[in-house]
Amino acid sequence: MPLTKHDPQLEQIFQRLTAAWKRETKHLSRVDHVCAHPSYLQIIGMGTDVLPFIFRELDRETDYWFVALESITRTSPAPDGMRMSVEEMAQHWLRWGREHGYL
Amino acid sequence: MVTSDEPSLEDLFPNLASANYEISSPATRQYNCVAWAAGYDDIPWDHGSSPYTYWPRRVARDGSVASLIAAFATLGYVTCDDGRFEEGFEKIAIYGQTNNDWTHAARQLEDSRWTSKLGAREDLAHDSPQDLVCTDYGDVVCFLKRPRASPKANHP
Numbered sequence: 001m002p003l004t005k006h007d008p009q010l011e012q013i014f015q016r017l018t019a020a021w022k023r024e025t026k027h028l029s030r031v032d033h034v035c036a037h038p039s040y041l042q043i044i045g046m047g048t049d050v051l052p053f054i055f056r057e058l059d060r061e062t063d064y065w066f067v068a069l070e071s072i073t074r075t076s077p078a079p080d081g082m083r084m085s086v087e088e089m090a091q092h093w094l095r096w097g098r099e100h101g102y103l
Numbered sequence: 104m105v106t107s108d109e110p111s112l113e114d115l116f117p118n119l120a121s122a123n124y125e126i127s128s129p130a131t132r133q134y135n136c137v138a139w140a141a142g143y144d145d146i147p148w149d150h151g152s153s154p155y156t157y158w159p160r161r162v163a164r165d166g167s168v169a170s171l172i173a174a175f176a177t178l179g180y181v182t183c184d185d186g187r188f189e190e191g192f193e194k195i196a197i198y199g200q201t202n203n204d205w206t207h208a209a210r211q212l213e214d215s216r217w218t219s220k221l222g223a224r225e226d227l228a229h230d231s232p233q234d235l236v237c238t239d240y241g242d243v244v245c246f247l248k249r250p251r252a253s254p255k256a257n258h259p
Contacts, residue, residue, distance in 0.1 A: 027222040029135040031151045078154045089155040
């Protein structure tokens, strides 16, 4: 089970990085350009402690969190070989997050 | 909750300040500019191998302008000289950076204007491809065209 201790300082850093990432990439189209933003990479570097924040944010607004989630959790909940919409991918991850106690 | 002080479109695309444009859809991540230019709004077209994106088979996944041209070629587009309106033809403008990375695509409408999906932000109707030339999108590097009412690609 994940740690559930709330760390306000960590959450503040996550929110600041997420706001910068969205502000500076929301108009970009390429997944690789969006997910190579320095703030996004810093969030990945924060590791498993930020997973509750990522899931909460993904639940609030669908966005390209999947690269970060795969990098941190080293898994993917999407069935192999199945093509899906961005929203369906988000739902797969949110279900996984609930099952693993992050939401 | 994350609150992002979203920049205005004219901050991101300075040429819009003196352009004629209208927002024509809500913001969404469900599709991107290439999908929209290709005529789809259900999945982003992207050269990555993610299950939530589409890329035509046998087209290189290197992110280059040449690969994006090849992707549109699967829909019957061929390169052309410019973005001037031609009766009976549909045109695409491809944007790229100096390193030859594609960044954006816009499609010409039947009234000679252009339509663009701006990443996860809104769709825009605008008068000229030059309206979206900016630091992040780079310049218009290529135009493509095909006869209007061409058949759609086999989509996943």
